[in-house]
Amino acid sequence: MANSNHTNGSAAPHDQFSNYTLATLGIHADDSMHHDTDVAPSLHVSTTFRYPRDPEDLVPASRSPQARQTPAAAGLPPSDTGYIYSRYQAPTSSRLELMLSSFIRAPCLTYSSGLAAFHALLVYLNPKVVAIGAGYHGCHGVLGLYQKLTGCKIVDLFDEASWQDGGEGWSLGKGDVVHLESPVNPTGLAFDIELFAARAHRRGAVLTMDATFAPPPLLDPFKWGADYVMHSGTKYFGGHSDMLCGIVAIGRNEGWEKNYWGMLGERCNLGSTLGNMEAWLGVRSLRTMALRVERQSRNAEQVVAFLDACVRGEETGEAAQAVKKVIRRVQHASLQKEDMGWLKKQMPYGFGPVFSFDTHVEEQAKRLPSKLHLFHHATSLGGVESLIEWRHMSDNTVETTLCRVSIGAETWEDLRDDLVQGCKALVAEGW
Ligand SMILES: Cc1ncc(COP(=O)(O)O)c(C=O)c1O
Known part of the structure; x- marks a missing residue:
């Protein structure tokens, strides 16, 4: 492996590892940070770090802030000695950032949550006008706060x-x-x-992307023109519904180093740094990310195809009839037949593992989750366990007939059968 390549700091880790697949990166992208004999990474919980004992080595941070930090993600050699205080940088989050940077193939910074990452991005870019479409309501909440402070204009992405x-x-x-x-x-x-990148760049604006629903290896937004990519790392990067995390990946456009250092510096003051425990969980999670995401994506496509065939009457029989009596419409990228030209190009390895369906009436959407055995009725997504949510519970901007489904890593036929028995149970109760 490429351990020795890290000693000169001349190339960013995302270059050094560019020939490896995500599955291999998940297990080896942090090899250069094995400083002890442990196979599983140590958990560093310290918030503060001893300065060098030799007074000659004391360089105040104000004089050399970069030298005091260990930005492995920016391609500098990771070191054991540069840490000062864990709100700035800490060994386990550096390790996670090193791995993320090779996964996403761009320098990454981590934050305490996806919304903290979006907030940091807005603060750094400081736009006067933001075009945004429908999407996660929390991001609109963050943008509302930013608007309160700056008076920025918010316009419709699609108009x-x-x-x-x-x-x-x-x-x-x-x-x-x-x-x-x-x-x-x-x-x-x-x-x-590509379409939105062209619209942004024509005006000299930047395209920021929230790619939470299509993590690597499903989508590489930088390849299609994104300038910054954010993720709620809480979802697929965490993958086990047990950690909050946000990620900002900085596109390697000309002068990207300034953006990387700028965002890193601002994070020290925003204070929305990822916790040590979460960073450790994140490293644990990335080991299996390729396995998880590929399987979840395949599972989702199969469940979606089955439900959609039932709704369209292409699937017949007792099971299909029960599904059709409950579900009236299924939505997922795999069903965007008219878009397959660009979609297959941009997402060649599969679509996101989240989809939604609408029931005929609100009561069905509200009651179906309680009939299921393998799906938790809960918000969030991206974990190995399948979730379903009557979405009106957490987002009152969507129709009351909508259920959002996050497909996990179970066997897809078991998930299909559970949905069928749930629909049958509802129908038997007269819904
Ligand atoms: C698309 C999207 N972006 C951002 C977020 C916010 O992430 P977090 O909950 O980690 O703050 C979410 C959370 O559900 C999300 O779905």
């Missing part, structure tokens, strides 16, 4: 005519943000990244 106002003389342009969430929460439908 380019709204990106300027002739009367007041403002328009979305240089330094502004076009923010695309794809696949989008809660439906799982995908959008053409």
